[in-house]
Amino acid sequence: MNNFLSSPTPLCLLFDCDGTLVDSEILLAEVLGEVLPEFGLPFSARQYMEEFRGIRFYTIVQMLEERFGVWVEDKFPALEAQMRARMEARMRAQLEPIAGIPEALAALNAYPKAVVSNGPERKIRCALESTRLTQHFGEQIFSAYTLNVWKPDPALYLQAASAMGYAPEQCIVIDDAAVGVEAGLAAGMHVIHINHFPEEETTPKGAIGIQHAHELPGAIARLDTKVTV
Structure with missing residues (x-):
């Protein structure tokens, strides 16, 4: 810089x-809709577009944890790594x-x-x-x-x-x-x-x-x- x-x-x-x-918003929404439920957090692409656009990923996870009483803190590094890898692949192919x-x-x-x-x-x-x-x-x-x-x-x-x-x-x-x-x-x-x-x-x-x-x-x-x- x-x-x-x-x-x-x-x-x-x-x-x-x-x-x-x-x-990229719809691509991210779709990726989150795939990855978050795999870690026990109910989520859909529609939810991201309606409620979470632009919000930090960690904050989204925290909000979902509190909402559903599902705690994934110990799995967060793996969750984020999965999300980032899938998102990068989608971006390079479709963005x-x-x-x-x-x-x-x-x-x-x-x-x-x-x-x-x-x-x-x-x-x-x-x-x-x-x-x-x-x-x-x-x-x-x-x-x-x-x-x-x-x-x-x-x-x-x-x-x-x-x-x-x-x-x-x-x-x-x-x-x-x-x-x-x-x-x-x-x-x-x-x-x-x-x-x-x-x-x-x-x-x-x-x-x-x-x-x-x-x-x-x-x-x-x-x-x-x-x-x-």
Whole structure:
């Protein structure tokens, strides 16, 4: 992770990964729906999409343990290893970028960018490589597992901004999940919520809601104008 000593543009773009850059949420939901029941935790892909999107895997397991009275702490390393291995295989075989993201990133080429994710760094890199998006971010990858802080804690975005050389008010968070939107707002950053489920989810007050990645360049241009005026 490089540290920019000066700001070449007024704004820095901080992208979530899963569900924002890459269409991995349904793959993860299906993998969790397979693996968790094997370890005695009732779970379905639908549950992940409706209740757990963007939440740290360990936290999901803890919540399920408490809900069902099934304790898998001693088996957790094996459980996580199984989940990660299956997910990586699915990503390398099937993962696609979110529709419109490659074009949006190309249009936003002038802006410094980073990926800020609750996932492990290996998973982030696998996602970017599988969808050919690595060129847009290089080594600017910030993983919760590396920094030991997870969204909705704003510290993850704050640490990424600091490392990139930008103040919070100079950053735009682009995130699809509630935990990420909450983290960006709490960090005092501009937030664009890519709302894939507008009929079921409401964009929180203070965030800008869009429904498709092709809207992203326009939304950022409008924010850029406000910041530089």
